[in-house]
Structures are given as structure tokens and as C-alpha cells.
Amino acid sequence: MQHVDTATWLQPLRERGLVPEGCLAAFVVGSAARGWHNERSDFDIYIVSSDEWESTGYGTIAMPLNPPRVRTEMFYTGDRKWEVTYWLKEQFEQMFAKVSWGEYNRGVVSARVLAPREELALSRLQNCLVLLGQEWIDASRRRLSESAFRSFVVARSLGAADDCVEDALGQMDAGNLESATLSARAALGFAVDALLEGQGEYGSQLPKWRPNRFRAVSSEFLSFEDYWALETMRGYDPDDPRPWINDVLTICQEIAMRVETS
């Protein structure tokens, strides 16, 4: 388990007066929270409170929530960029309501239930480093695991994979093997995302971390080495792409047969 030096993380924020009174939770998200960061990585912090953040220089990101925005602050320590995002407790309530079992069973279209930033925000609860508000985080993690969030994102990723599989098959039939190759690659990405999401390893909004996420879980039927050989197209023959495309589409089907959607 990663050691969290809470005081060191909070100091730059407190020095700049960026931790509001009545803060319910503050947590590190993104690559730093998972130990995947490097010298060039930004540090991303989420702060949750009951009142909207006020300052003279905040930024704003539009959200399909009420209020329809989150506010942000950005600063540097040396070359390191920090971005602080201020969420309202009510906004998390609204996001949880969007991924309730009631909504899932009502047949709400998975692809449209959450905006990418909303999905990322809920995903990040899972692996954040808690600086303040452990109780709020624990309760939110419980709500996330009891919600239909997993089912929504799995269904969304499988649906996207299916669309790409259909494209690839149609393009192969038409002899357009270059497009079919790209469609198969896209299908593989979505299908692997579904496989990982099925095991609670979220974050498909950021495909650059897919190998890290794959390593973080164990898959009985697809080893990391086999996945990586497909992702890096090791068996691809430019003179005869059909076998590789068919292999990839078959893996996508096998993933769909294994990942539980409910």
C-alpha cells in the first residue's frame, strides 16, 4: 500500500489558501494516486465541500450537473503543475443518482448516462489517496460499489466494442483491410476496457493507462503478455491482415462472453 504523507500533500494547498472551510474531503487523483506518475506528470487534487469555491482567479469546467460547473485552481511548484478541482457534495449525489440500479433497469442508454468527466470523477474514488475526509471517501466508495456504475460502464464499453466489430466485419467484406485493421484495434481497446471495468478497474477515459490497469488485475483467460502482443499488433501481417483481424474480433467476443453486465 502506498504511504501517504498527508501533510506534505496539503502544505502547498494550505500555503495558497486553497483548502476551504468546511471541506468534506480532499484527495489526490490521477497518476500520482496510483504511483504511476513521472517527473512531467501533473498533480490532480479533488476537493469536496458543501459550498461553491470562491476566489479571484478560479477557472471553470462545464458539467451536466446542478450547478452546471466545477471550479478549478491551478498553480506550479517548480516545474510541477497542480490542478485542484472543487466538487460540491450535491454534485456527487447527482452523479450517484444517475448510476442507480433504478436507472440501469429502466434501460437508460449506458453511453449517455455520464459525461466523461463525471465518469472519471466516480472512477477516481476507487484509487484516490485520501488527504482529508476519510469517512466521506469510505461512504462514497461503498455507494459506488453498491451502485450500477460498474454495469453502466461495462455495458457502454461492450457496446462500443460491438460497434467497432461490426465496422471491421463490414470493412473486411468490402476489402477495405486498412480501415478494418483500425476498427479491430478500436474494438480490442473497448473490449479490454470492459474486461477491466468488470473487475472494478475503471478509468477507460484515459486509454494511456490501459496496460497499467491491466497489470493491476489478473485475468484468467487473457494474460498480460497475450493482451500486449495484440495491442502492439505483433502477429499482424500487412500482406494478409485478415487472420489478425479475425483473432482480435474473436478475443472481443470471448471477452463479451465472460464479463458480467449486471
Place this chain on the structure above:
Amino acid sequence: MTAASVGPSDVPRRSLGFRVRRVESGLVIGFKDQALELSDSAELIYRCMDGRRTVADVAAVVAAEYGIEEAQALADVAEFIDELAAHGIVTIQGV
């Protein structure tokens, strides 16, 4: 009952492009605007149709799993595969 048209040495393979989902009750295959929900034994057969096993191989797996005669398993498996093949859900390669 109609006699099955697939033979023991035919090699069935699941067709690509059909939407497959694992739900609480089992495996469901999207077929046009319908959902074909597979029983446990039907799922076992469907999973075995990997383009490598023959119909006889699949029947042997089913016979072993359910403790039935291989001849009976072969007849049941062939009939089910015929049904799926008629809808294009599996394709058959002769050997």
C-alpha cells in the same frame, strides 16, 4: 424431429458480429431484434464452438459434463448447432 445436417467431423465456429452479453441468468445472444437466452447446456455448446473442435468433440464435452451417452449428446448437439447455423450464429466448416 428433423435429422441434423451437420456431421460429427464438421467444425462449427461462433460467427462474429453477434452481440453477446453475460447477464445474471446466463448468456444472451442478440439476434436481429431478439435476445436468445441460452440454457447452461446450450451455453456450454456455444462456448465450445471455437473453430477447432469438431461436432463430435463438442458432443464428448457435453456427454462428460452431463453424464449422458455420447450418441445422445451427438444428436442433441448437432440439432442445436443446426438451429444456430440456420440463423448464421455459427458457421460450419466441413473436414
